[in-house]
Amino acid sequence: MGKRVVIALGGNAILRPNQEATFENQLANVKTSTDLIAEVKKAGHKVVVTHGNGPQVGNILRQNEEAKAFVPPLPIDVCSAESQGFIGYMMEQTLKNALKLADVKGEVVTLLTETEVDAKDPAFLEPTKPIGVFFTEEEANELEKSKGWVMAEDAGRGYRRVVPSPQPVKIHGVSAIKALIEMDTVVISTGGGGIPVVADEKGFLKGVEAVIDKDRSALRLSEQVDADVFMILTDVPNVYLNYGQPDQLKLEGISLADANKYMAEGHFADGSMGPKMEAAIAFAAQGKESIICSLDEAVAALRGEAGTRVLPA
Ligand code: ADP
């Protein structure tokens, strides 16, 4: 039986650490990922794909900064939209080609997705997420005065702008996504966590300078499209207890209760596995299955033969 699966791809699926950010390198990585997504589709599942955008939006912000004497820099929500389009284009094209090669029917579409956040989210009072290029202390002071940016020292490497990372409240366009899934279309949506927007009292939307965690948005997307399975594909085959220690222990099928216990014991690092496990637990708590695994084990993990699976009971 085909399941409705939301697949969240990590940054490594697009650009590996220390790799040059050429279009060719990124397209080749994306092709590796979409070849595997084509296999999931071929296995009879309905697929919605979402993805990170950290390095890509970082480079777009840098282009804006470096070229500001010639072209006015654009706000972060616009840079986020640009990165969604750029990554979505690479995914859509490589996935179409992979499906054609495998003789699998079905369209692929990329949606430019807005993610609504609450203007009263406490994250707006305390920006924490560093983005874009490094500045000197003098430049940082100047930017705080001229643009009202919040700047923070980053691990002795210089100063960076920090922006809020609010919780995603609502992914826009979900009824369209659901209709497309039913038409056997693979949908690419909510890239980079989605373009952050807030609604006023009357419901009118406006972009905000923030970034939304992609694992949190992927969870919202999974809930809103009524997914059966929420899959987070990353660069490790499993989640581990005592990760990186000589006694690290691989987690396979685990109960919600155990997942919560391990979470409380602090096995999952903030900013990497922490948000993934948090999202996986929240989805499983709704009576469904979450999977965290590596890209190449996605199909096996859906059969229950690989990866770390958080099970509702
Ligand atoms: P992505 O780009 O896919 O979001 P991240 O780097 O944010 O990837 O998260 C995956 C990383 O989480 C792994 O490469 C690993 O180094 C780290 N990690 C932290 N704690 C754990 C754990 N308990 N088990 C497995 N990986 C962990």
Ligand code: MG
């Ligand atoms: Mg990450």
